[in-house]
Amino acid sequence: MHAIYKELKVEEFKSHQDLTVNFGEVTEITGDNAKGKSTIPESISWLLYGTDTLGSKLDPTPLTYESEQTLVQLLLSADGKDLLLGRGLKKGKTQYYINEVPSKSGEFNEIVDQLFDKDLFLSLFNPSYFFSMHWEKQRALIMQYVTTPANKEVLKNLPEEQGKHLGTLLKKHSLSDLEKIHKENKSKQDKKYIAAQSRTKTLKEQLDQLPKVTAPLESLKVELRQIAKQVRELEEHYDKAADSNREYTKVQSQIQAIQDQIDMSKERWPLLKNEVIEDTCRTCKRPLDEESVEAVQADKDNRIAEYKANHNELLEKRNVLKAKLAEMEYIDASETLEKIRSIDSEGTPLREAIQAYSQFERLQEQVNEAEKGEKSTLESLNDSIFVLDSIKAFKAKEAELQAEKVQALFTSLSVRLFKQNKGDGEFKPDFEIEMDGKPYSKLSLSEGIRAGLELRDVLSAQSETITPVFVDNAESITSFKQPVGQLIICRVVAGQELKIEGKDA
Known part of the structure; x- marks a missing residue:
């Protein structure tokens, strides 16, 4: 999808009674504070979703003048086809228009949904929106365009013995099922091994307590x-x-x-x-x-x-x-x-000795069986431990490879997709964007703008979706890389009335 804004008409929307914006490749909106600069991109997000540019509910009703009807219309080109969308508010009732034809909310929303996914659009339109979402949503939005490393690729990067053993098991069960199977077996064999050790010890003690017979059994x-x-x-x-x-x-x-x-x-x-x-x-x-x-x-x-x-x-x-x-x-x-x-x-001591021999042999056989069972249980336990360690290593390597794939998309930003639990060493999904070692929440305004623009360009490239983007408070940043798609710049100029200039490249 490639969307281009052509013309925006705003009637009685917040501070704007009647405003028309003709967009260029770059549209500069300048003026002093409280002149309605940020209201212009807000009117677009309200038109499409009924929210502000951060996805929050928005009341467009003017406060400084009487209003009969709020109306926002946007003429845009979607993959080369013009589309005129409108949303109005009259006496508390929302009105929808598609190519100037009054429409139902369902029809309108269906058109908008066909154009963009809401979270994707708002992230592309307002670079700050992405960071306002919960980290799980942020992660999901990034990850839906990045393929998970194939099992073969992950196994190839594991130690040879782990990769070979786990590869054989994965032919029969999924990684999740293998983990369940061997966690259950480890728990069962842990208890069984303790019981087997106790039985072996008891039998050996009984064996040690038997009277010693030195004469050969046959004699x-x-x-x-x-x-x-x-x-x-x-x-x-x-x-x-x-x-x-x-x-x-x-x-x-x-x-x-x-x-x-x-x-x-x-x-x-x-x-x-x-x-x-x-x-x-x-x-x-x-x-x-x-x-x-x-x-x-x-x-x-x-x-x-x-x-x-x-x-x-x-x-x-x-x-x-x-x-x-x-x-x-x-x-x-x-x-x-x-x-x-x-x-x-005279045969009594001989019979007792032979019986002791028989009891010794019987107990020795039981000890041998107990040791055999103990060994078998330990082998099963160790196998499950090895498999679980291999799965842990697999997940760690998978996370590493996946992080490398995601990281390769960015230039100046670093992305954390997983965090390792201190207790069990397990890797759990996580998400954090950093610039120069600092999390987004600690960035300055200008650093946050640059971080947001780089991230939205990555999203644009991965989703193959190009939309306009607006940069608010642009006066706080001296320069930044030209983003993909139309650029709308809002900049504060002291003492200046609202000024809108659309420029082509």
Whole structure:
């Protein structure tokens, strides 16, 4: 966009009742204080945006005379096409005109927005406007025309190991995502590493507390196997003796059981033997006949015969078992059992030593696993630390390269785009314009004008937008470089009425 002002008409705007300005390549506005010099560029910013040249709300209503209608019209050329814009204020109501045709605010604002971005235009028109914005807006306005260094360019300027490792990771994730991933992993691995160190230490302490076994494990096992063999052999003898003794005891128990039966049988014999044969009925007491008496006697004889047969059978069984017992031998195995216990006790210290070996090996394996886990955790932690350091270095180098690109745009000004936090060393966006080592806020009026003109020419070149620029208080500066675009100079001349001269180059 290349904008050229041709003619400005101002009616009842602040101190100007009726004023026409014909612009040249250079337009000089001179006069004493309070003659309305600065009001002329103000009328243009009010026409376009309803503000003064610093973007603040502006009331154009005259104070020194009665006014019916304020009206500002500007004829300008936009890329070679003439456009007449007008803004009026009548009875508190704003009126808009496009090429003298009354228009709605939306239509008017759309035309203006197509011509210029507001912050860009006001920065190009009034060099002081840029510095009135918040630093974030200043930075954004400068940075939108400067490309961020490509990742490859930044990586190439990092130490080789950082650049190579980070370059591989950036193929899969963005820098922001990588930072989130490794910050989370670092936090997790920090805690995990502390826990792993504690576990390794605890296991090593347990290992140190185990009894020391100096004899070789294999010799202990051989010795224990020999003891176990002796014990097994003795146990076989003991088991045989025990089996034999169980049979001996069983026969003894059987003899005793039969003897008990014999004793009981002997107790019944006198009763049976001495049983009296009655010759009268037990119930009615009547004498029995001879045949009945003989039947009773026969029953007794049968019972005696049965008794003797049973008793003799018990005696025979007892005699057979006694003969069997006489052929058997009770083996005293107590000595063998004592030997078993004695020899087995010799294996106790061996078993304890082997168990200690086993416990030692198990603990040693746990220590090895813990150390392996600790090492793995530390590697993961160190990798995240390295990546985060690489990201920090990347951002620092990116900031440096970006600052170099921006700085290359300026001649006498220096620009700070980032500041480094003291705590974590992180580079955070910042913005400060300096001249000769002094921030803009500390510059004199003339230095501020030169700084503003250089900055607006950079913005003009980068945005490919050329607009007129006005320099207020030009009397405070002896000389300055001719800016890009039309120049409007406001200069105080004591005792002089308002004078406007448009000159072509």
